[in-house]
Amino acid sequence: MEEKPLGRRGIEAPPIPEHVAHPLPDPRQLGLGTEGNLDPAVERRPLAHAELPLAVEARPRLSPEAGPRVQGPGSHASPPPNRRLGERSLSAHNTRSVRVRRPTRHVSVKDVAARSGVSFQTTSKVLNGGGSVSDATRARILQAASDLGYVPNLQARSLVMQRTRTVGLIAGDFSDPGLSRSLAGAEQEARRQGYGLLLTSIEPEGSGTEYALPAMMERRVDGILLAAPQMEEDTALSHVLDPTLPVVSLNHIAGRSVSTVCADDEQAGYIATHHLLQGGHRVVGVLTGIRGLRLTQSRQLGYRKALEEAGVESANDLVEEAGTDVAGGLAGLPRLLERRPDVSAVFCHHDLVAVGALTALRAIGKRVPEDCSVAGCDGLDSAAYTTPPLTTVHVPFYEIGAEAMRLLLKMVAGGSPTGAKVVVPVQLIARASTASPPGRGGSARGPARRAR
Structure with missing residues (x-):
């Protein structure tokens, strides 16, 4: 009598259906060695969860104990083709294998210098906004930085230059359309000069000032722009502000000679x-x-x-x-x-x-x-x-905000004294909501007095 194959527990094994009776895949095609272990080409170093970004891809569970299982329709019989450089597959002892993509290496100043053919010192000065070099050399360095995708390391730059290239901005009511325009002017001028903004706000009644200012100074901002009318008569403000920190306000500040920029x-x-x-x-x-x-x-x-x-x-x-x-x-x-x-x-x-x-x-x-x-x-x-x-x-x-930021950054650079007062002129726009009263003549547009 013909013996029938038995399963692992001595139970008669069912026949293999025709639709899955195809040759078994070679384990090495699945990233496994002959013993069902990781292929030697795959790095065996343990991988911390937060070390690299993981792109997870479903694969069949394969363990050394049970050996490779029969693959059914729709299952993955082989790893995806054309695995990209810098990626590796990890599949042992997991129900899912993972594809790990190594992050792109950070481009350094040394890389830019090598690409441009200019010395490291000159390249560093140009990338930090300085350096007395010819326009052609500067252009070559900047082009190399652009080609390589160079991104400045702001933390390293701040340590070297003793500046964070960040200014703080404390605002009042963001729903005020005039204030919003001033903030837009200040932000765009800061960005034009290579500075970032750290923005916070205070409550309409003025609460929050005691937290906003110390928070700005703790973050070592290079200067502060005040755009909150609530702070006008805050007599404690002068005691909180660091006297060595450049400050410009869009409103009067009591108790200290703070530079101001405002409309007439x-x-x-x-x-x-x-x-x-x-x-x-x-x-x-x-x-x-x-x-x-x-x-x-x-x-x-x-x-x-x-x-x-x-x-x-x-x-x-x-x-x-x-x-x-x-x-x-x-x-x-x-x-x-x-x-x-x-x-x-x-x-x-x-x-x-x-x-x-x-x-x-x-x-x-x-x-x-x-x-x-x-x-x-x-x-x-x-x-x-x-x-x-x-x-x-x-x-x-908008111009008031931009002018205030220009003044602040001049003070940061040491080129403008504190206590400056800048008054921006205004202009009448006559429209249809005004006219002479009934029975009286007069000019609809009177001559405007010159702004002082």
Whole structure:
């Protein structure tokens, strides 16, 4: 009688189906030696999990005990072809094999020097932004760096140069469109000069300053740009700041001679009010910004100066605090008109407040500019698309941010003293929201006083 093959436990083994009865693969094709172990060509060194990035690929389990199993349809009978250089397969004692790709080697200054044919010292100086070399040599070094994909080692550079090439930026309300433009100008100027930004913010009421500043200094930033009006009257600020650290602010800082870059806000208040007076208005109300801020005080000073020069009443009941947003204008305009219904023109310290005032006037049936003229201040892009388009004073926020960063980086380089005051001029943009009041003539565009 013909003997039937028995399984490992002495049980009669079932016949092998025809669809899998093909020749068994050579174990060496599967990355195994003749004993079912790793092929000697494969490195046997233990591999830490975090050492290299792993690209996992499913493979059949193969152990030395059981020997290679029969491969069914759809299974992998051989490793994938064309394994790339720098990759290796690890499959022993795992249900899955892994393909490991070695990371690309970091390109060093020495590599760039060898590629360009220039000395290491000269190459290092050029890559660090210095070096008195010819344009041709500099171009050759930079081209070699580009060809090799050279990326500067910022940590090493900071140790050598004693600078991190990073500046800190502490901001206030990111939703403020003017502040956003200033931050954009500062960031792009920093990037143009090869500096990065470390950005943080503080709360509207000013909390967080005690953490933000030390955090910046702990990270050894080369300088700090302050762009938060909340910090204006923080008397503790001067005690927190390192006196040797370059600092520039977009707002006044109490207690220390901090360099500032800001708009000519007094001039902004003056030319907006002067424009309304030149149009023939004699009762000009004002919706102010946040009380106590230097910006608010300066714009209000310009408003009063224009009235005084024209010999027009400057009464307290013509002044209403409205803040900086649309809601402030919506609420502030009715309160102002309730006290002074004879107001024929309104100057708003901020464009968003003016947008709220336009909406409030429409809600009570007043036409703009026929019944009441409205002028804003800030020069936001959206002011051109209100109904009617808003007359405003353009404040170059982007240029202010860029100029502040330029000043800060000059101070970092030791080329500018502390305590500098830079005032950026502003410009009136007359649109359809202002006109002469009924029954009065006047020029719609009064001459703007020159910015100081």
